[in-house]
Amino acid sequence: MSSFDVVVIGSGPGGYVAAIRCAQLGFSTAIIEKYSTLGGTCLNVGCIPSKALLDSSHHYHDATSHFAEHGIEISGEIKFNIDQMIARKGTVVDQNTSGIKYLMDKNKITVFEGVGSFEDATHIKVAKNDGASEILEAKYTIIATGSKPSSLPFISIDKERIITSTEALKLKEVPKHLIIIGGGVIGLELGQVYLRLGAQVSVVEYLDRIIPGMDGGLSKELTKVLKKQGMKFYTSHKVKSVTRNGDNVQVQADNAKGETVTLDGDYALVAVGRRPYTDGLAAEKAGVKVTERGQIEVNDYLQTTVSNIYAIGDVIKGAMLAHKAEEEGVFVAETLAGQKPHIDYNLIPGVVYTWPEVAAVGKTEEQLKEAGVTYKTGSFPFKALGRSRASGDTDGFVKILADAKTDEVLGIHMIGARTADLIAEAVTAMEFKASAEDIARMSHAHPTYAEAVKEAALGATENRSLHI
Missing domain, CATH: 3.30.390.30 (FAD/NAD-linked reductase, C-terminal dimerisation domain)
Structure with a gap:
């Protein structure tokens, strides 16, 4: 049985940064990741790949819409290659995840590939993909298991035509009509990718405006600009059904007057937010309390209901942002070292x-x-x-x-x-x-x-x- 001062469960931005800072402060540190690559959602199927596609589609949009006014003339038809865009995105992801592996090696952090679950407050089982398992002993544990896409109870996500952001990042074709359920960050970013490439994009939002958590002036301006670009919005619409028939997806939603609006497309992207991910963690075995919302309960020091176990990032309360998770990872590491760090969440x-x-x-x-x-x-x-x-x-x-x-x-x-x-x-x-x-x-x-x-x-x- 291997013993460590700190074991981090999850290698997303919060987890790997927490591990690095712990190692810098002299703790013997291990990190557990169930996937074969490090970096979590952000580096593999979130922040980084979405920005790669946004940049590629932006270049194409500039070439077709703005180069001429700058005096740049391109003879012949300008075409995009969706396969190459997806391949480039993959290369960017590989470079970043390889970089995280390098940082683990540089900081002498032991990486365990498998699912981490608590046996008790100081012992964690790593169930490896080959069927083997190993028990780790940890003086302190940091839970950084992140989040997964949310859905609505009546929506059956088939990952083919009714999809989440994960599948939207690797489509083999540009949708003819992409229906996005949810007017938040994820849906709008991916919607603009495919809008630039020629898709019709419709956004259905339950609340009365897009990016509802931000200042109303920003929402109003972004709506105006995206409409000018061709995106369509159905705000104050409550989705009541999403059905698939072959390659056709139909979304029905009721507007504020109670009237039903029907949208037909070939893809529906469910982007209604994310939920904390604790599947397989067995938090109850360690005595760690999980709230009704699925979040791990923590105090002001990010300490769970068990004194030697901490939690950070998407799995606890607050905005689900990679940089928030990073700050929390550093906060916990420095707290364990007896320092007095602070985070101003405002x-x-x-x-x-x-x-x-x-x-x-x-x-x-x-x-x-x-x-x-x-x-x-x-x-x-x-x-x-x-x-x-x-x-x-x-x-x-x-x-x-x-x-x-x-x-x-x-x-x-x-x-x-x-x-x-x-x-x-x-x-x-x-x-x-x-x-x-x-x-x-x-x-x-x-x-x-x-x-x-x-x-x-x-x-x-x-x-x-x-x-x-």
Whole structure:
């Protein structure tokens, strides 16, 4: 029986980062992964492959729609090769997962391939794919088993025509009509991939707007832009049936008036969110409590109901984001080492990797209104920015919300080119309790997209925007 200071169950961003930080801090560390590649959902069937397809389809869209205005002439028909796009995505995934394996070796982390399950609070069984098993003894255990796609009770996912995001990343053809159930991040990103390649895309959302967890202004702008690109939306529609007949999939949904709308397509992507994944973990054997929502219960130190067992990432409460899981992995490792780490969950940014990109951190206007906070706003459109005009990426804006009395920035919300990268400036500013005037007085290089952040801050500071 092998013994370790720390055993991590799950090798996604939270798990492998936790393992690396534990090893850096001098703990003997092992990680258990049931699949043959490391990296979890994010690297294998989530963040990384979806961005690879988004970039490939973006290049094609630019070639067919925007190159001519830049004076780039391509003779003959421009074609895409879906098989090559999928193959390139696979190469990108392989490079990233191989990189994680390298990091495990570099940090002398022992990797066990198989399903990890508790025998008791200090012993974990690894059921290997070849039928063999091994018991590990762990002083501390970190559960990082992640999440799986959710569905609706009446939907039968066949992984052929009625699919999840996993299958959507490896289709052999471009759908004629892709019906997406759910107007959140996953559905919109994958929807835009296939929209660019010629698919008709319809999004059915139960709530009254897409990306409902983000600021209403972002939702409104993204809806406008995606509609302009050809995506169709059915918000405030409750799906009541999804049926397949051969290559045809039919989705029926009731609108706010109780009228039934019928959509016929060749693929239906179920993108209604994700659920914590604890299948096969046998948490009860260790005494670890799982909530009614399937989440592992933790305290402020990410400690479960068993003192030597911790849990991080999608399997606990909070946003299901890879970077949240990473921060929690580091937090637990440093806590075990006797350090005093902290995480400000209000400053975990959210990003949608459509084009234009959407990014936000802090409170939304809706949240501030509900809390009764008096605030002021500054907003700046990208169309007024020289850099945006030069690139042709003029959709979107940056909005800053600041406390009306103290001027402290409470939230920054942006939609536009490269906002997935720009949001880091917002997080940095808010981490150090910046006021809107602090940001407004910082020099921003010209011409850059980042100038929109400065201009929005100027707008929140006595309406001093210079370029509108």
